[in-house]
Amino acid sequence: MAKMVITCALTGAETTKAQCPALPVTPEELAAAAEDCCKAGAAIVHLHARGGDGGPTADVKVFKKAIELIRKRTDVVVEITTGGAVGMTPEERIAPVALEPDMASLDCGTVNFGNDYIVNTLPIMRQFASEMNKHKVHPTLECFDVSHVQSSHILIKEGLIKPPYHYGFVMQVPAALSLTPKTLGYMMDQLPEGSHFTVMGIGRAHIPGICLAIAAGGYIRVGFEDNIYYAKGRLARSNAEFVERAARMSKEAQLEIATPGDVRKLFGLRGA
Ligand code: ZN
Numbered sequence: 001m002a003k004m005v006i007t008c009a010l011t012g013a014e015t016t017k018a019q020c021p022a023l024p025v026t027p028e029e030l031a032a033a034a035e036d037c038c039k040a041g042a043a044i045v046h047l048h049a050r051g052g053d054g055g056p057t058a059d060v061k062v063f064k065k066a067i068e069l070i071r072k073r074t075d076v077v078v079e080i081t082t083g084g085a086v087g088m089t090p091e092e093r094i095a096p097v098a099l100e101p102d103m104a105s106l107d108c109g110t111v112n113f114g115n116d117y118i119v120n121t122l123p124i125m126r127q128f129a130s131e132m133n134k135h136k137v138h139p140t141l142e143c144f145d146v147s148h149v150q151s152s153h154i155l156i157k158e159g160l161i162k163p164p165y166h167y168g169f170v171m172q173v174p175a176a177l178s179l180t181p182k183t184l185g186y187m188m189d190q191l192p193e194g195s196h197f198t199v200m201g202i203g204r205a206h207i208p209g210i211c212l213a214i215a216a217g218g219y220i221r222v223g224f225e226d227n228i229y230y231a232k233g234r235l236a237r238s239n240a241e242f243v244e245r246a247a248r249m250s251k252e253a254q255l256e257i258a259t260p261g262d263v264r265k266l267f268g269l270r271g272a
Pocket residue numbers: 009012013046047048081083105225
C-alpha cells in the first residue's frame with residue numbers, strides 16, 4: 001500500500017493571532033501543536049519562530065527552545081524554514097540549520113510574495129545547501145515556479161543536493177504561480193527521476209492541493225502557514241483539524257498514513 005506523507009506548517013511568517021486566534025506562536029504552543037498534529041497523522045512539522053511581539057524572528061534561541069520542547073513530546077520529523085520572512089538576510093535565515101533539525105526548506109529561486117519578494121540567488125542557494133550538508137539536514141526543495149525546479153538541477157549537477165530529492169511545490173502564493181492540474185503537471189515534468197514531492201496549496205488552493213497531491217502521487221502539506229479557513233467563512237480550530245481531514249481523505253483514497261519513522265527511512269534522516 002502506498003503511503004501518504006503529511007506535513008503541517010504550524011505557523012509561518014505571515015499569519016497573525018488577530019486573523020487566527022488558534023495560531024501557535026510560543027515554543028510551548030508550537031510543541032503542543034506538533035504533538036497534536038503528529039497524533040492526527042502528520043509525520044513532519046514545518047517550523048517558523050516568532051518573537052515576543054508575535055512577529056517573525058530569526059532568533060536561534062527561539063528555534064532551539066521550540067525544537068527541544070517538540071522533541072520532548074513527540075518523535076515527529078522537524079523541518080525548519082530557511083525561507084524566513086520578508087526582509088530577513090540570508091545569514092539570518094540559514095543560522096538555525098546549525099541546531100541540526102531533521103530537515104529544512106531550501107527555496108530554489110526568487111519569488112514575488114504579494115507586494116513583497118524573497119530573494120534566492122544561485123549563490124544563496126549554494127550557501128544554504130552547503131550548510132545543510134555540513135549539518136546533515138535534509139532539504140525540502142521549495143519551488144514557487146517551474147524555473148525553480150530547473151534551478152535545482154544546477155545544484156544537483158554541482159553535487160550540492162543529493163538524493164532522495166524531496167520537492168515542495170508552493171502554489172497559489174499571491175503574484176506567483178497558481179495551482180492548476182496543468183501547472184502542477186508541468187512542475188512534475190521537470191523533476192529528476194525518483195523525486196518525492198509535496199503539494200502546498202496556499203489559501204483557496206488548500207483543498208485542490210490535497211486532491212491533486214492524492215491524484216498525482218505526491219504528498220500533502222496543510223497548516224496555518226498556508227491557510228486558516230477550514231471551510232468558507234469558518235476558521236480552522238487547530239492545525240490538527242486540517243491534518244485530520246487530510247488523513248481522512250488520504251485513507252479514503254486507499255493510502256496508508258506515513259509515520260515519522262517511515263519518513264526517516266524514506267529520506268535517510270538521522271535516527272532512521
Ligand atoms: Zn514556511
